Amino acid sequence: MRRLRLSAAVLVSASLLLAGCGGGDDSSSSGDTTPDAQKVAGGSTLDSTWPLTGLPVSGDASASQDHPVLVAKMDNTYSSAPQLGLSHADMVVEELVEGGLTRLAAFYYQDIPGDVGPVRSMRASDIGIVSPADATVVTSGAAGRTIARIKDAGIPFFQEGAKGFHRDSSRSAPYNLFANLTDVAAGIDQDDARPDDYLPWGSEKDFPKGQPAKTIAATFSGGHTTNWTYQGDGYVNENTYAAKGDEFPADTVLVLRVQVGDAGYLDPAGNPVPETKFTGKGQALLFHGGRLVRGTWEKKDLTSNLTLSTAAGKLDVPAGHTWIELVPAANGNVTFK
Structure with missing residues (x-):
């Protein structure tokens, strides 16, 4: 920490x-404009990319804030x-x-x-x-x-x-x-240490072919559904509450099927408060570029980074802005077409 x-x-x-209320290696060439590697919280270094998107740092910005x-x-x-x-x-x-x-x-x-x-x-x-x-x-x-x-x-x-x-x-x-x-x-x-990457970032060209999937409906226990449509340059949340022009620019939608338990108390209205168990492993559905790749997510403990895999091996998330849906495995549902 x-x-x-x-x-x-x-x-x-x-x-x-x-x-309770409700970039690349350093180079001595004068023509090399690749940003320097940044310090990471664990003491190692990573290329100059942003930890929460995997996108490259541009200009004189730094991935260490x-x-x-x-x-x-x-x-x-x-x-x-x-x-x-x-x-x-x-x-x-x-x-x-x-x-x-x-x-x-x-x-x-x-x-x-x-x-x-x-x-x-x-x-x-x-x-x-x-x-x-x-x-x-x-x-x-x-x-x-x-x-x-x-x-x-x-x-x-x-x-x-x-x-x-x-x-x-x-x-x-x-x-x-x-x-x-x-x-x-x-x-x-x-300290201005760059945080570790939140997701296993990769490149667009390495994303598996998968299957076509241009609409997504992520249904949570109780009936709430978040709907997404792929529109060529990203995913649009069809039932967002965001102000017009202030919507999240989703390049990827990552659905993780998770276990949900009871937090052990009620909210002011008398409803049991659920607790998402974001550890262990479960089904992962990675939607990007109008395609779906199925896989498995794993997280060893609460502080661990998330890893993704398919039967073929490690699965990376194309760098960009990602919306993660933690959909209950037991009472939630995910449909797409």
Whole structure:
């Protein structure tokens, strides 16, 4: 885990617990413009690519930033419309929450925007989602037992009351909390080590042929379905709540079938809170370029990086912006055509 140092003011804010709420090698040639290799959290080096997309660093940018990966927990219901900030995200993970609804974990590293949201609460499921990126969570809070588990896992978080959070009076609570990520990042001082790659990145030319699949329906327990259509240059979320022009630019949709357990408590409405078990192994469906490649995902423990494979061997994700669907293996479903 990379070192994280918070100002005293931020530490005080972050202690206000809320109840559960709803490139290539270096060259001496003057014509070589390939970016230098970057330091990685584990002490080794990787080519100058962004850790959450695998895309190359351009110009004078660096894949080693002076802030951690920020993960904003965002509402994903009709009441959240319009969602702000998804177009700036490197990657998004959609996870099951109580009542058969879903919530988004939007990852930001390359581009730290202003307001994102609506910001909602954390779940224990987030431990396995954010840990591999050494991420800091931006949240409205969480239930007491979730806060305890998040702290035990060593995951830093900022919640309402910290710098950058504000309520939008034109919206109804609890769907009116937003966070200015530029302000949040300014309150964090840490070593500028490049995080490890979140996914096993590869190139477009090495992506297996697979089978045609231009529409996707990822159905979560309880009936919520996220629909995707491939439109030649990427995937469009047909039922997004994102503001017009602020949609996530998905190059790839990665569906992982996961086990889901009981978090052990109820939400304020009396619904059991589910917990995605993001460890072990399961079925993976990798959609890219209007094609589907079937495989298996594996994650040894909550902090481990995700690996993908097929019967032929290792499976890489083409570099780009990826939306990950954590669909329950037992009660969820995935259809495509």
